[in-house]
Amino acid sequence: TPTPLANSPVVPAPLNGEYPNLPDPLTPLLSNNTYDYVVVGAGTAGMTLAYRLAQDPNVKVAVLEAGIDYTSNLVNQALVEIPGADTIGCGASETDFLNNMIDWGYVTAPQTGAGNRQVRYARGKCLGGSSARVGAFNMMGASTYPSPFFPPPLPLLPSSHLCNFMLYQRPTKGSMQKWVDLTGDPQWNFDARFQDFKKSVKFTPPKSNLRQDSPSAQYSAASFDPASTGPLQVSFPNFAQPFSKFVQLGLNEVGIATTQDFNGGSVNGVQYCPLTVNPQGGGRSTSRSFFAAGQQLPNLKVFNEALAKRIIIDAPSNGGKPIAKGVRFTQFSLQTLDVYATKEVIVSAGAFGSPQLLMVSGIGPKDQLERFNIKTIVEAPGVGQNMLDHVFAAPSYPVNVDTPTRLVNDPVYLAAQTANFTINQLGPLTSNTADLLAFERWSDSDLSRIGAGILTTYPKDWPTVEYFSAAGYIGDFSNLAAENMRVGADGTQFGSILLALVSPRSKGTVTLASADTKDLPIIDPRWLTDPVDQKVAIEGFKRTRKVFASRAMQPVLTGPEFYPGSKVQSDADILKWYQNNLLTVWHAACTVRMGKKEDGAVLDSNLRVYGVDSLRVVDASSFPDLPPGHPQSVIYMLAERAADLIKAAHT
Numbered sequence: 035t036p037t038p039l040a041n042s043p044v045v046p047a048p049l050n051g052e053y054p055n056l057p058d059p060l061t062p063l064l065s066n067n068t069y070d071y072v073v074v075g076a077g078t079a080g081m082t083l084a085y086r087l088a089q090d091p092n093v094k095v096a097v098l099e100a101g102i103d104y105t106s107n108l109v110n111q112a113l114v115e116i117p118g119a120d121t122i123g124c125g126a127s128e129t130d131f132l133n134n135m136i137d138w139g140y141v142t143a144p145q146t147g148a149g150n151r152q153v154r155y156a157r158g159k160c161l162g163g164s165s166a167r168v169g170a171f172n173m174m175g176a177s178t179y180p181s182p183f184f185p186p187p188l189p190l191l192p193s194s195h196l197c198n199f200m201l202y203q204r205p206t207k208g209s210m211q212k213w214v215d216l217t218g219d220p221q222w223n224f225d226a227r228f229q230d231f232k233k234s235v236k237f238t239p240p241k242s243n244l245r246q247d248s249p250s251a252q253y254s255a256a257s258f259d260p261a262s263t264g265p266l267q268v269s270f271p272n273f274a275q276p277f278s279k280f281v282q283l284g285l286n287e288v289g290i291a292t293t294q295d296f297n298g299g300s301v302n303g304v305q306y307c308p309l310t311v312n313p314q315g316g317g318r319s320t321s322r323s324f325f326a327a328g329q330q331l332p333n334l335k336v337f338n339e340a341l342a343k344r345i346i347i348d349a350p351s352n353g354g355k356p357i358a359k360g361v362r363f364t365q366f367s368l369q370t371l372d373v374y375a376t377k378e379v380i381v382s383a384g385a386f387g388s389p390q391l392l393m394v395s396g397i398g399p400k401d402q403l404e405r406f407n408i409k410t411i412v413e414a415p416g417v418g419q420n421m422l423d424h425v426f427a428a429p430s431y432p433v434n435v436d437t438p439t440r441l442v443n444d445p446v447y448l449a450a451q452t453a454n455f456t457i458n459q460l461g462p463l464t465s466n467t468a469d470l471l472a473f474e475r476w477s478d479s480d481l482s483r484i485g486a487g488i489l490t491t492y493p494k495d496w497p498t499v500e501y502f503s504a505a506g507y508i509g510d511f512s513n514l515a516a517e518n519m520r521v522g523a524d525g526t527q528f529g530s531i532l533l534a535l536v537s538p539r540s541k542g543t544v545t546l547a548s549a550d551t552k553d554l555p556i557i558d559p560r561w562l563t564d565p566v567d568q569k570v571a572i573e574g575f576k577r578t579r580k581v582f583a584s585r586a587m588q589p590v591l592t593g594p595e596f597y598p599g600s601k602v603q604s605d606a607d608i609l610k611w612y613q614n615n616l617l618t619v620w621h622a623a624c625t626v627r628m629g630k631k632e633d634g635a636v637l638d639s640n641l642r643v644y645g646v647d648s649l650r651v652v653d654a655s656s657f658p659d660l661p662p663g664h665p666q667s668v669i670y671m672l673a674e675r676a677a678d679l680i681k682a683a684h685t
């Protein structure tokens with residue numbers, strides 16, 4: 035049993051013989067258990083932040099990551115890095131993630147707003163965190179499939195693969211102004227942070243000759259910094275889904291104009307979306323790229339399979355301000371160890387892991403702490419509250435162009451396209467499938483008409499809904515690969531338009547199941563429980579049908595709506611269908627939010643935990659509000675800003 039934490043010496047080496055007979059991998063840590071910074075989580079924010087801090091050779095940085103490095107076995111590496119593999123298994127089914135090596139295996143509480151289903155909620159547990167499209171395979175997988183680039187036979191795959199769609203797109207100026215309003219800090223303004231958005235990213239323009247897209251993908255060069263070295267790669271795949279061209283024209287026809295760019299502070303309109311894809315080789319680029327960039331730095335240590343158990347907080351008995359001193363963790367599930375930070379502890383464990391770690395460490399709502407006999411360090415009612423998320427669902431139609439439905443049904447085609455990807459970096463496996471996006475803000479009169487008048491108060495550039503062109507069949511989202519096999523067995527191909535709610539009003543919670551981080555927290559997103567979200571879902575679904583009914587889409591359609599089909603007509607039918615079929619877009623955020631203390635926020639505008647010194651939270655949980663669209667750009671920006679704030683605080 036480790037020693038009591040209060041007044042722990044900062045440098046307790048040699049740890050009073052507390053950790054006898056440790057296996058080899060732990061020895062280096064024990065010879066040096068004190069760093070300037072300890073970062074929990076090597077995910078999207080944590081790995082970026084740790085690398086930036088370690089660029090200063092005068093500081094030492096330790097990162098504790100509960101998962102493995104996904105490049106440590108070939109199958110997971112292939113599943114992460116082949117963009118087209120993201121069509122495999124985004125399933126909502128809770129029974130699908132046995133043996134999952136690099137996913138946490140979260141399942142939500144029963145969702146009254148989603149047909150009382152318990153929905154699997156994918157989250158990366160590996161270097162790169164949720165920015166890595168991570169898959170699972172059974173333990174024999176690595177030796178069964180010798181090529182790192184050849185996907186294993188699809189029927190053998192458990193459908194527990196989760197798929198980060200790699201969409202790289204920035205929020206609107208108005209939504210970032212909301213961050214300013216909520217925090218009182220003008221530094222969160224889009225223009226003030228534009229340089230941080232650009233800093234992580236090396237942008238490469240689309241190769242239109244290879245993509246053969248028409249109209250071609252557009253972008254604004256001004257949204258990127260030509261001098262940036264990345265290490266995150268942002269570009270376009272060398273393949274445009276044939277289906278997407280029709281969707282673009284259909285969206286235009288219903289009044290959504292083509293826009294140039296999603297990365298300069300406005301998004302309304304339709305365009306191909308840049309991806310975090312590496313133009314060299316066509317593979318996915320994740321926040322692991324920051325690990326790769328820092329691998330040679332002697333002052334950066336990343337510990338895998340290191341599960342943080344709690345933050346070591348020194349709470350003076352004289353009532354002085356508590357101070358974070360380090361982190362207690364288990365590595366390889368073997369031994370409990372302490373690592374100390376002389377400057378700061380930074381929690382980057384994600385929207386579920388961060389509130390959990392704060393609560394088990396004594397920072398959280400009183401009822402949660404008391405329920406599990408956790409000693410209260412700081413009563414913080416906002417921890418684990420205010421969870422915001424996006425959801426989506428899609429009608430599907432039969433089409434006459436190649437889609438991933440063919441990839442899963444035609445082994446010869448799959449083999450040819452695998453070779454095409456591996457050798458030429460061409461073909462559908464280079465694509466993330468949902469390559470074309472549209473954002474639409476509904477007029478104030480339409481919003482009032484449908485009973486969503488509250489959304490008229492949102493900044494005018496904040497879209498109400500997002501549409502994804504999705505080649506393939508979506509169905510009830512339970513298992514994309516298996517469902518495409520089923521419906522496409524006779525050679526029929528499918529195309530879908532996903533409707534996502536990007537101005538959600540429903541708020542969820544993350545609460546504890548026990549006082550130990552080895553037990554997953556309880557996730558209750560409460561999707562679509564707010565009546566405004568329900569109205570938007572109904573209206574948005576009708577809009578997607580209008581797009582399919584456009585003249586521009588008729589040449590690609592070979593029949594009427596296949597799913598849900600003509601039986602779903604009334605508003606009540608539509609709502610029920612949407613609720614029974616929706617899936618998260620995996621954008622959980624705001625569970626340890628930044629803002630004003632008097633408004634119940636947990637973090638000040640510099641990401642510091644109110645009431646505790648030397649402790650910050652930097653990841654999706656720290657968002658004051660969830661901007662419309664896809665959050666990874668915001669998380670990279672947040673990590674860049676946090677690194678600068680931390681460096682400035684210690685010079």
Ligand SMILES: Cc1cc2nc3c(=O)[nH]c(=O)nc-3n(C[C@H](O)[C@H](O)[C@H](O)COP(=O)(O)OP(=O)(O)OC[C@H]3O[C@@H](n4cnc5c(N)ncnc54)[C@H](O)[C@@H]3O)c2cc1C
Pocket residue numbers: 074075076077078079080098099100101156157158159160161162163164165196197198199200201202203340341342343382383384385387388391551619620621622652653654655664665666667669
């Ligand atoms: C399937 C999927 C598809 C997505 N698609 C897109 C997309 O196309 N575009 C986009 O912009 N966004 C997308 N997202 C969302 C985006 O990836 C996430 O919002 C983002 O990666 C979250 O970053 P984070 O740093 O907050 O957390 P994460 O990246 O999840 O990092 C948290 C890290 O902390 C580790 N951790 C947690 N608890 C502990 C602990 N106790 N001890 C040690 N380590 C711990 C985790 O293992 C993980 O590595 C997608 C997400 C998923 C899951």
